[in-house]
Amino acid sequence: MAFLTEEEPPRGVALAVLPGIRRVVARNPSVMTYQGTNTYLIDGADGLTVMDPGPADDVHVADVVRAAGDAPIRRIVLTHTHSDHYGALPALAAATGAAVYAYKNSARRDFTPAFPLDDGDEVAGLKAVFTPGHAADHLSFEYFVSGTGKILFSGDHVMSWSSSIVSPPDGDMVAYYKSLELLLDRDEVLYLGGHGPLLREPRVLVKELLDHRKMREATILEAVRAQDWTVAELAEHLYHKTDFRLKMAAQRNVLAHLLKLEFEGIVKQADGAAMEVPDEHVPDDLPPADENQVSKHQSEVLRRDAARRFVLV
Numbered sequence: 001m002a003f004l005t006e007e008e009p010p011r012g013v014a015l016a017v018l019p020g021i022r023r024v025v026a027r028n029p030s031v032m033t034y035q036g037t038n039t040y041l042i043d044g045a046d047g048l049t050v051m052d053p054g055p056a057d058d059v060h061v062a063d064v065v066r067a068a069g070d071a072p073i074r075r076i077v078l079t080h081t082h083s084d085h086y087g088a089l090p091a092l093a094a095a096t097g098a099a100v101y102a103y104k105n106s107a108r109r110d111f112t113p114a115f116p117l118d119d120g121d122e123v124a125g126l127k128a129v130f131t132p133g134h135a136a137d138h139l140s141f142e143y144f145v146s147g148t149g150k151i152l153f154s155g156d157h158v159m160s161w162s163s164s165i166v167s168p169p170d171g172d173m174v175a176y177y178k179s180l181e182l183l184l185d186r187d188e189v190l191y192l193g194g195h196g197p198l199l200r201e202p203r204v205l206v207k208e209l210l211d212h213r214k215m216r217e218a219t220i221l222e223a224v225r226a227q228d229w230t231v232a233e234l235a236e237h238l239y240h241k242t243d244f245r246l247k248m249a250a251q252r253n254v255l256a257h258l259l260k261l262e263f264e265g266i267v268k269q270a271d272g273a274a275m276e277v278p279d280e281h282v283p284d285d286l287p288p289a290d291e292n293q294v295s296k297h298q299s300e301v302l303r304r305d306a307a308r309r310f311v312l313v
Protein backbone atom coordinates (compact mmCIF):
# COMPACT_ATOMS: atom_id res chain seq x y z
CA MET A 1 0.00 0.00 0.00
CA ALA A 2 1.11 3.53 -0.69
CA PHE A 3 1.87 4.61 2.84
CA LEU A 4 3.71 7.86 3.56
CA THR A 5 6.79 8.38 5.68
CA GLU A 6 8.13 11.47 7.38
CA GLU A 7 11.33 12.53 9.10
CA GLU A 8 11.25 12.74 12.86
CA PRO A 9 9.51 16.08 13.43
CA PRO A 10 10.96 18.69 15.80
CA ARG A 11 9.70 18.08 19.36
CA GLY A 12 7.97 20.55 21.60
CA VAL A 13 6.83 22.95 18.88
CA ALA A 14 3.67 23.48 16.87
CA LEU A 15 4.14 22.67 13.18
CA ALA A 16 2.02 24.42 10.55
CA VAL A 17 -0.25 21.93 8.77
CA LEU A 18 -2.90 24.02 7.00
CA PRO A 19 -4.08 27.62 7.44
CA GLY A 20 -5.40 27.82 11.00
CA ILE A 21 -4.28 24.27 11.90
CA ARG A 22 -1.01 23.29 13.62
CA ARG A 23 0.13 20.05 15.21
CA VAL A 24 2.33 19.19 18.15
CA VAL A 25 3.71 15.67 17.75
CA ALA A 26 3.80 13.94 21.12
CA ARG A 27 6.99 12.35 22.40
CA ASN A 28 5.67 8.78 22.18
CA PRO A 29 7.23 7.36 18.99
CA SER A 30 6.98 3.58 18.58
CA VAL A 31 6.18 0.85 16.07
CA MET A 32 2.51 1.36 16.95
CA THR A 33 2.39 5.18 17.09
CA TYR A 34 4.96 6.14 14.41
CA GLN A 35 6.62 9.52 15.24
CA GLY A 36 4.07 10.05 18.02
CA THR A 37 0.45 11.09 18.43
CA ASN A 38 -0.64 14.21 16.53
CA THR A 39 -2.22 16.82 18.79
CA TYR A 40 -3.88 19.40 16.56
CA LEU A 41 -4.42 23.05 17.48
CA ILE A 42 -7.27 24.59 15.52
CA ASP A 43 -7.77 28.36 15.44
CA GLY A 44 -11.26 29.65 16.13
CA ALA A 45 -13.04 32.95 16.67
CA ASP A 46 -12.95 32.62 20.47
CA GLY A 47 -9.64 30.78 20.88
CA LEU A 48 -8.25 27.31 20.19
CA THR A 49 -9.73 23.86 19.89
CA VAL A 50 -7.36 20.99 20.68
CA MET A 51 -8.01 17.77 18.80
CA ASP A 52 -6.62 14.78 20.76
CA PRO A 53 -4.58 15.81 23.81
CA GLY A 54 -2.16 12.88 23.35
CA PRO A 55 -0.56 10.42 25.78
CA ALA A 56 -0.26 10.92 29.55
CA ASP A 57 2.97 12.90 29.51
CA ASP A 58 3.42 16.16 31.44
CA VAL A 59 6.09 17.35 29.01
CA HIS A 60 3.66 16.99 26.11
CA VAL A 61 0.94 18.85 28.02
CA ALA A 62 3.42 21.67 28.67
CA ASP A 63 4.37 21.65 24.96
CA VAL A 64 0.71 22.04 23.96
CA VAL A 65 0.04 24.82 26.47
CA ARG A 66 3.17 26.67 25.34
CA ALA A 67 2.25 26.21 21.65
CA ALA A 68 -1.14 27.81 22.34
CA GLY A 69 0.65 30.98 23.41
CA ASP A 70 -1.74 33.78 24.33
CA ALA A 71 -4.72 32.12 22.66
CA PRO A 72 -6.99 30.41 25.20
CA ILE A 73 -7.68 26.68 24.71
CA ARG A 74 -11.49 26.75 24.78
CA ARG A 75 -12.25 23.15 24.04
CA ILE A 76 -10.75 19.70 23.70
CA VAL A 77 -12.20 17.27 21.18
CA LEU A 78 -11.35 13.56 21.16
CA THR A 79 -11.34 11.24 18.16
CA HIS A 80 -11.36 8.23 20.52
CA THR A 81 -10.34 7.24 24.03
CA HIS A 82 -7.28 5.05 23.37
CA SER A 83 -4.51 5.95 25.81
CA ASP A 84 -2.21 7.63 23.27
CA HIS A 85 -4.99 10.16 22.51
CA TYR A 86 -6.85 10.37 25.80
CA GLY A 87 -3.98 10.11 28.34
CA ALA A 88 -3.15 13.83 28.49
CA LEU A 89 -6.81 14.87 28.69
CA PRO A 90 -7.22 15.15 32.49
CA ALA A 91 -4.04 17.25 32.85
CA LEU A 92 -4.77 19.47 29.84
CA ALA A 93 -8.39 20.01 30.88
CA ALA A 94 -7.25 20.90 34.42
CA ALA A 95 -4.58 23.28 33.13
CA THR A 96 -6.88 25.11 30.71
CA GLY A 97 -10.44 24.68 31.97
CA ALA A 98 -11.37 23.69 28.41
CA ALA A 99 -14.71 22.04 27.65
CA VAL A 100 -14.35 18.36 26.70
CA TYR A 101 -16.16 16.83 23.73
CA ALA A 102 -16.12 13.15 22.76
CA TYR A 103 -18.40 10.40 21.50
CA LYS A 104 -21.44 9.99 23.75
CA ASN A 105 -20.73 6.34 24.64
CA SER A 106 -17.16 6.27 25.86
CA ALA A 107 -15.29 2.95 25.62
CA ARG A 108 -13.51 3.86 28.86
CA ARG A 109 -15.43 3.07 32.03
CA ASP A 110 -13.59 5.87 33.84
CA PHE A 111 -14.53 8.66 31.46
CA THR A 112 -17.73 10.40 30.39
CA PRO A 113 -17.39 13.54 28.26
CA ALA A 114 -18.97 16.72 29.66
CA PHE A 115 -20.20 17.40 26.12
CA PRO A 116 -21.23 14.14 24.49
CA LEU A 117 -21.22 14.07 20.70
CA ASP A 118 -23.28 11.96 18.34
CA ASP A 119 -22.92 11.41 14.59
CA GLY A 120 -23.66 14.71 12.81
CA ASP A 121 -23.19 16.95 15.84
CA GLU A 122 -21.15 20.07 15.35
CA VAL A 123 -18.75 21.98 17.58
CA ALA A 124 -16.54 24.90 16.55
CA GLY A 125 -17.00 24.07 12.87
CA LEU A 126 -16.09 20.39 13.41
CA LYS A 127 -18.83 18.00 12.30
CA ALA A 128 -18.69 14.57 13.95
CA VAL A 129 -18.73 11.48 11.75
CA PHE A 130 -19.17 8.25 13.72
CA THR A 131 -16.49 5.83 12.47
CA PRO A 132 -16.23 2.85 14.85
CA GLY A 133 -13.98 -0.12 14.07
CA HIS A 134 -10.49 0.78 15.30
CA ALA A 135 -12.20 1.88 18.50
CA ALA A 136 -15.84 1.54 19.58
CA ASP A 137 -16.07 5.28 20.33
CA HIS A 138 -14.22 6.63 17.30
CA LEU A 139 -15.30 9.89 15.70
CA SER A 140 -13.81 11.54 12.64
CA PHE A 141 -14.50 15.24 12.05
CA GLU A 142 -15.36 17.07 8.86
CA TYR A 143 -13.95 20.59 8.77
CA PHE A 144 -13.78 23.39 6.21
CA VAL A 145 -10.47 25.12 5.58
CA SER A 146 -10.63 28.28 3.53
CA GLY A 147 -8.51 27.94 0.38
CA THR A 148 -8.24 24.15 0.81
CA GLY A 149 -11.81 22.92 1.05
CA LYS A 150 -13.42 20.20 3.07
CA ILE A 151 -11.02 18.06 5.10
CA LEU A 152 -11.41 15.21 7.59
CA PHE A 153 -9.71 14.72 10.92
CA SER A 154 -9.59 10.94 10.54
CA GLY A 155 -8.05 9.98 13.90
CA ASP A 156 -6.72 6.41 13.85
CA HIS A 157 -9.50 5.20 11.56
CA VAL A 158 -7.43 6.13 8.50
CA MET A 159 -3.78 7.11 8.83
CA SER A 160 -1.28 7.98 6.10
CA TRP A 161 1.60 5.94 7.53
CA SER A 162 0.03 2.55 8.34
CA SER A 163 -3.10 0.46 8.57
CA SER A 164 -4.92 0.45 11.92
CA ILE A 165 -5.01 -2.26 14.55
CA VAL A 166 -8.48 -3.68 15.13
CA SER A 167 -8.36 -5.29 18.56
CA PRO A 168 -11.54 -6.92 19.92
CA PRO A 169 -13.71 -6.32 21.81
CA ASP A 170 -13.20 -2.53 21.56
CA GLY A 171 -12.11 -2.91 17.95
CA ASP A 172 -14.65 -4.47 15.60
CA MET A 173 -13.86 -5.59 12.06
CA VAL A 174 -17.50 -5.48 10.91
CA ALA A 175 -17.75 -1.84 12.00
CA TYR A 176 -14.29 -1.07 10.58
CA TYR A 177 -15.29 -2.23 7.07
CA LYS A 178 -18.50 -0.19 7.27
CA SER A 179 -16.64 2.91 8.46
CA LEU A 180 -14.17 2.60 5.57
CA GLU A 181 -17.03 2.18 3.09
CA LEU A 182 -18.68 5.27 4.57
CA LEU A 183 -15.61 7.34 3.69
CA LEU A 184 -15.64 6.16 0.07
CA ASP A 185 -18.93 8.01 -0.38
CA ARG A 186 -17.59 11.28 1.03
CA ASP A 187 -15.67 14.05 -0.69
CA GLU A 188 -13.07 15.49 1.68
CA VAL A 189 -9.93 16.57 -0.20
CA LEU A 190 -7.47 15.49 2.47
CA TYR A 191 -7.22 13.77 5.85
CA LEU A 192 -5.37 14.71 9.00
CA GLY A 193 -4.80 11.50 10.96
CA GLY A 194 -3.91 10.67 14.53
CA HIS A 195 -0.34 9.73 13.56
CA GLY A 196 1.79 10.56 10.54
CA PRO A 197 1.67 13.29 7.89
CA LEU A 198 -1.22 14.84 5.99
CA LEU A 199 -2.90 12.53 3.45
CA ARG A 200 -3.94 13.80 0.02
CA GLU A 201 -6.31 11.95 -2.32
CA PRO A 202 -7.44 10.04 0.74
CA ARG A 203 -10.00 7.75 -0.89
CA VAL A 204 -7.26 6.05 -2.92
CA LEU A 205 -5.79 4.79 0.35
CA VAL A 206 -9.21 4.06 1.90
CA LYS A 207 -9.97 1.80 -1.07
CA GLU A 208 -6.58 0.10 -0.73
CA LEU A 209 -7.09 -0.44 3.00
CA LEU A 210 -10.47 -2.01 2.36
CA ASP A 211 -9.20 -4.19 -0.49
CA HIS A 212 -6.23 -5.29 1.62
CA ARG A 213 -8.53 -6.37 4.48
CA LYS A 214 -10.76 -8.28 2.09
CA MET A 215 -7.72 -10.06 0.70
CA ARG A 216 -6.52 -10.85 4.21
CA GLU A 217 -9.95 -12.14 5.14
CA ALA A 218 -10.01 -14.42 2.07
CA THR A 219 -6.56 -15.76 3.00
CA ILE A 220 -7.68 -16.44 6.56
CA LEU A 221 -10.80 -18.22 5.37
CA GLU A 222 -8.75 -20.31 2.95
CA ALA A 223 -6.37 -21.27 5.76
CA VAL A 224 -9.23 -22.24 8.07
CA ARG A 225 -10.73 -24.29 5.26
CA ALA A 226 -7.42 -26.15 4.80
CA GLN A 227 -6.65 -26.99 8.40
CA ASP A 228 -7.17 -26.29 12.08
CA TRP A 229 -5.35 -23.29 13.64
CA THR A 230 -5.37 -21.34 16.83
CA VAL A 231 -5.40 -17.55 16.48
CA ALA A 232 -1.71 -17.46 17.48
CA GLU A 233 -0.73 -20.13 14.92
CA LEU A 234 -2.64 -18.42 12.15
CA ALA A 235 -1.15 -15.00 12.97
CA GLU A 236 2.34 -16.53 12.93
CA HIS A 237 1.60 -18.26 9.61
CA LEU A 238 0.36 -15.04 7.98
CA TYR A 239 2.53 -12.31 9.49
CA HIS A 240 5.81 -13.82 10.85
CA LYS A 241 6.27 -10.94 13.31
CA THR A 242 9.09 -11.08 15.84
CA ASP A 243 8.64 -7.74 17.64
CA PHE A 244 6.36 -8.51 20.60
CA ARG A 245 3.98 -5.62 19.95
CA LEU A 246 3.66 -6.38 16.24
CA LYS A 247 3.13 -10.06 17.02
CA MET A 248 0.32 -9.18 19.45
CA ALA A 249 -1.15 -6.68 16.97
CA ALA A 250 -1.15 -9.41 14.30
CA GLN A 251 -3.00 -11.77 16.65
CA ARG A 252 -5.58 -9.09 17.48
CA ASN A 253 -6.18 -8.39 13.78
CA VAL A 254 -6.54 -12.11 12.95
CA LEU A 255 -8.97 -12.54 15.85
CA ALA A 256 -10.96 -9.53 14.60
CA HIS A 257 -11.22 -11.08 11.12
CA LEU A 258 -12.34 -14.43 12.56
CA LEU A 259 -14.98 -12.75 14.73
CA LYS A 260 -16.27 -10.95 11.62
CA LEU A 261 -16.50 -14.28 9.81
CA GLU A 262 -18.25 -15.74 12.85
CA PHE A 263 -20.71 -12.82 12.88
CA GLU A 264 -21.44 -13.57 9.22
CA GLY A 265 -22.11 -17.23 10.03
CA ILE A 266 -19.12 -18.54 8.05
CA VAL A 267 -16.93 -19.83 10.90
CA LYS A 268 -17.53 -20.67 14.53
CA GLN A 269 -15.39 -21.09 17.59
CA ALA A 270 -14.38 -24.71 18.11
CA ASP A 271 -13.30 -24.10 21.68
CA GLY A 272 -12.29 -21.26 23.96
CA ALA A 273 -14.32 -19.14 26.33
CA ALA A 274 -17.06 -16.88 25.00
CA MET A 275 -16.09 -13.31 24.10
CA GLU A 276 -18.05 -11.78 26.99
CA VAL A 277 -16.61 -8.56 28.35
CA PRO A 278 -16.60 -8.21 32.14
CA ASP A 279 -17.94 -4.94 33.57
CA GLU A 280 -14.61 -3.90 35.02
CA HIS A 281 -12.82 -4.41 31.72
CA VAL A 282 -10.85 -1.41 30.47
CA PRO A 283 -9.57 -1.99 26.95
CA ASP A 284 -5.77 -2.26 26.81
CA ASP A 285 -5.67 -0.41 23.55
CA LEU A 286 -2.01 -0.61 22.57
CA PRO A 287 0.01 -3.80 22.88
CA PRO A 288 2.84 -3.09 25.34
CA ALA A 289 6.47 -2.79 24.19
CA ASP A 290 7.47 -6.15 25.60
CA GLU A 291 6.17 -9.10 27.52
CA ASN A 292 7.35 -7.74 30.87
CA GLN A 293 5.02 -4.74 30.60
CA VAL A 294 1.90 -6.83 30.17
CA SER A 295 -0.46 -6.54 33.13
CA LYS A 296 -1.82 -9.74 34.65
CA HIS A 297 -5.29 -9.02 33.33
CA GLN A 298 -4.01 -8.18 29.85
CA SER A 299 -1.77 -11.23 29.77
CA GLU A 300 -4.79 -13.40 30.62
CA VAL A 301 -6.85 -11.85 27.81
CA LEU A 302 -4.04 -12.16 25.26
CA ARG A 303 -3.34 -15.77 26.22
CA ARG A 304 -7.01 -16.76 26.12
CA ASP A 305 -7.61 -15.08 22.77
CA ALA A 306 -4.41 -16.49 21.22
CA ALA A 307 -5.66 -20.02 22.03
CA ARG A 308 -9.06 -19.59 20.38
CA ARG A 309 -9.71 -21.97 17.54
CA PHE A 310 -12.18 -21.33 14.74
CA VAL A 311 -13.59 -23.83 12.23
CA LEU A 312 -15.92 -23.61 9.25
CA VAL A 313 -19.61 -23.75 10.05
Ligand SMILES: [Zn+2]
Nearest residue numbers: 084085156194
Ligand atom coordinates in the same frame (compact mmCIF):
# COMPACT_ATOMS: atom_id res chain seq x y z
ZN1 LIG B 1 -3.39 6.43 18.21
